[in-house]
Amino acid sequence: MGLSFPRLHARTQRFGLGVPRGFTVSPDGERVVFVRSGSGTDRTHKLWVLDLPADGGEAAERVVAEPSALLAGAEEELSAEERARRERSREGSAGIVGYAVDAAAEIAAFALSGRLFTAELRSGTARELPVPGPVLDPRPSPDGRRVAYVSGGALRVIGTDGSGDMELAVPEDAGTTYGLAEFIASEEMGRDRGFWWSPDSDGLLVARADDRAVRRWYIADPAHPDREPQKVGYPAAGTPNAEVRLFRYGLDGSRTEVVWDRERFPYLARVHWSSAGAPLLLVQARDQRSQRVLAVDPAAGTTATVREDTDPAWLELLPGVPCWSPDGRLVRVGDESGARALSVGEDRLTDAALHVRAVLDVGPDDVLVSASAGAAAAAPETGETHVYRVSATGAERVSEGVGWHGAVRSGAVTVLVSSRPDAPGAVARVLRDGKPVAVVGSSGAEPPLRARPVLTEAGERRIPCAVLLPSWYEEGQGPLPVLMDPYGGPHGPRAVAAHNAHLTSQWFAEQGFAVVVADGRGTPWRSPAWEKAVLRDFSVTLEDQVAAVRALAERFPLDLERVAVRGWSFGGYLAGLAVLRRPDVFHAAVVGAPVTDWRLYDTHYTERYLGTPEADPEVYAAQSLLTDDGLAEPGEPARPMMIVHGLADDNVVVAHALRLSSALLAAGRPHEVLPLSGVTHMTPQEQVAENLLLLQVDFLKRSLGGFPGHQPGGRG
Structure with missing residues (x-):
């Protein structure tokens, strides 16, 4: 069996093992670098290169670093x-899970089992x-x-020849580090690094x-x-x-502090250093309602304001910006006139028809972005995200067909x-000048079931939703008990136009549920106003779950009594x-793993929304x-709750679950x-x-009762 x-x-890590990821394209267009494990159940990733012959010949893949051989x-x-770095990035696999390359993408460096390795990407030679x-x-x-x-x-x-190892920035005591992102930066800001090379390779900017x-x-x-508790900051x-703080270190041993108003703007959110201009910093106020883009004089350590932005709610941090265009203009994305828009210099290049999610690459003639349909789009594109060339x-x-698309580009x-x-x-797919030239191989496992999401919108607010019914359900069998399966909050869209994202929801559907995934207000990529509707009040996320299930019951077989x-x-x-x-x-x-008391959650996330x-x-x-305010009134029915929490969780600590259990017990509410x-x-x-999945099904069936008798999917 x-x-x-x-x-x-679980074994395939959500069917992500064996799937190529972490792509880098060499500027000369001859190589695509990536990592991939050997099969859909192999956790160990290798470093690969896909060679792209300039003469149009057949592309070929080769391994350039094999963990088992290197170790x-x-x-x-x-x-x-x-382990902490991987927890911040939600990385659960092994081997070469990340790497970095030089400007020409000819040398890759990576850590493996705490040791330093490099790989010559042309020759395929790896060394420690x-x-x-x-x-x-x-x-x-x-x-x-x-x-x-x-x-x-x-x-x-x-x-890279193994010579001249030296300490450049040394911590003064056990409470400081150089070159690493602090907890808040890596967990909430999307900044997972703490040092940046100069374009001339003669020094670095280093975060302390x-x-x-x-x-x-x-x-x-x-x-x-018998084990001591883990102490964490x-x-x-x-x-x-x-x-x-930030310092400029020269390879000659020089050290210059980069100075800005850290009291007013304590968050170092982004650093960009390219040959197109001076180093750029994006620094934010603690309440995230104001921020500055600063240009750095590396020699003097002084900074000059390039741009300052404010917002009555908060300023969203996005991947890829700010940066310089090749001709030295500032590339940024901001919330303007009801849209999240791309601007280069003084020119705004997108309007409310697009909601820009990230800047993927900046070329001499265009900007490659990831975007979804904006508030002024001609037609809804529920759950879709596409790649665009903007000029x-x-x-x-650039992308075609209903789906969830992303890209990496060079030249x-x-x-x-x-x-x-x-x-x-x-x-x-690998494209050269927009034309397909290769497909990167995948050895991912085939899911044993097919997700059947119906992507739609619900209610007056047109809430993006995915509805999944059992494959065995036939019209006329009557309404099904409903399982709402949301994330429902900031940074976590779930009603997406991608098959594998709905596999667990489909599995629950096969157990006899009509499953509803609803992305209400507060979830990203609809409009700035949609995202910022949760300011000072997360209850709107619940309002939209209620609105969605009631509206969908008019079109789908949903039993609103269960x-x-x-x-x-x-x-x-x-x-x-x-x-x-x-x-x-x-x-x-x-x-x-619920956040039950927001005083116990981290600064950058929580204060953005709640002060x-x-x-x-x-x-x-x-x-x-x-x-x-949080517990239901005494006269309200006590609904069954299963509270689940990992005891080693250092992001949402188990105190959240324990305090909820204590409050429920004190109120006499079973759980x-x-x-x-x-x-x-x-x-x-x-x-x-x-x-965990099996126990959830058992709990839900016990709690709701009256499930359809025909459930051929069973526990499989």
């Missing part, structure tokens, strides 16, 4: 620092460099002659993070009482952040990665909010699941608690991930 879907889903068959060992470890985030200089890396909190540099003022929390492992809302003459779509060569709602997996909800992280918070605030609509909930606990205590009380020993905010362990 084959593996069940829950076990295979001589030894098991990979991760340092605590590397003799350096102290454990090594973090190695990056070659643009000229390919050196590699900078972090070890022991210090930034070091070594020649001092977290001595950050409060310490202790994450214990109750299953192993966690900047909860309203408490001190790490202090971040002074307009926006031209004439583009790698276009496309997922579609009607086909499993993703296809990575509605459950499940979610993880913000989705877990939303699930708890649903049964506590609206027990008239929601009859059971699986509350996974600070000191200045806005009433806002925090209203959003909490623990206060009298179940499922603690996951050794599990972080991810659930990569196969047995845990499999049984």
Whole structure:
């Protein structure tokens, strides 16, 4: 008998293993670099190159770095620092999970088992460099002659020939690091690095993070009482952040601090350094309502304001910007006239028909962006995202067909990665001058079921939704119990036009549910106003879940007398909010890794939406699941809740779940608690991930009852 879907889903890491990712295109258009594991169940990624002959010959793939060979068959060992980095990026696989290249994409550097390796991408020769470890985030200089890396909190540099290893930036004490992103930057800002080479390869900008003022929390492992708790610095809302400063280090040993108004703009959100202009910094105020783009004089350390922006709600951070265009104009994306628009210099290049998500590449004649249909689009494109070439003459779509598309580009060569709602997996096509020249191979596993999402909009607010019914359901069989399956909050769209994104929802549908995924207000990529509707009030996310299920019941076989909800992280918070605030609509909930008291969540995320606990205590009380405002009135029915939480979670700590359980117990409200020993905010362990899905189904069926008798999908 084959593996069940829950076990295979876990073993394949959501069918992501064996799928190529992490693409880099060489500027000469001759190579595409990427990582890929050997099969759909192989966790160990290798470094690959796809050669693209200039004469139009057939493209060919080759391995340039094989972890098992480089480690001589030894098991990979991760340092605590590397495990933390992977937790921040939600990386659960092994081997070469990340790499960096020089400007010509001829040398790649990567860390493996805490050791430093380089690979010659033309010849395919890989070697280890003799350096102290454990090594973090190695990056070659643009000229390919050196590699900078972090070890022991210090930034070091070594020649790619293995000579001249030296400490460049050394921490003054145990509370500081050089060259690493602090917790808030990597968890919330999308900045996962802490140093940047100069275009001339003669020095670096290096971030210094001092977290001595950050409060310490202790994450214990109750299953192993003999082990000491893990001490972590966690900047909860309203408490001190790490202090971040920036220095310019020359390879000659010179050191110059980069100076800006850090008291007013403490967040270092973005750094860009290219040959097109001076280094650029994007710095934000703590309330994220104002920010500056600063140009740096590397020699003097002084900064000059290039642009300052303000917003009454908050300013969103986006990938790829700010940066310089090749002709030295500022490329940025901002919320203007109801749209998230791309501008180059003084020219605004997109209008309200597009909602720009990220800048992917800036060429001499155009900008490659990821975008979804904006508020003024001619027709809705529920769940879709596309790649566009934007220039002074307009926006031209590069991707084709309904789907979820992304791209990497350098020069004439583009790698276009496309997922579609009607086909499993993703296809990575290589284009040269817009014409297909190759497809990057995939060895991902085939899912044992087919997702059947119906992408639609619901209610007066046209809430993007996906509806999934059992494959065996036939018209006339009557309404089905409903499972709302949202994330429902900032940064987490789920009603997307991609097949594999809906596999777990489809599996739940096969157990006898009509599954609804609704992306209400607060979720991204509809419009700035849509995203910012949650300012000071997360309850609008619940309002839209209610509106969606009621509207969809007019078109789909939904039994509104049996509605459950499940979610993880913000989705877990939303699930708890649903049964506590609206027990008239929601009859059971699986509350996974929920934020129950926003005073216990981090600064950059929480303060963006809710302010600070000191200045806005009433806002925090209203959003909490623990206060009298959060718990349902005594006369309301007590709906069944299963609370699930990983005991090793350092992002949403288990205190959230425990405090919710205590509050429910004090209020006399029945509930179940499922603690996951050794599990972080991810659930990569196969047995845990499999049984967690099975236990959720059992709980939901017990809670709702009356399921259809014909369920051929069973537990498979």
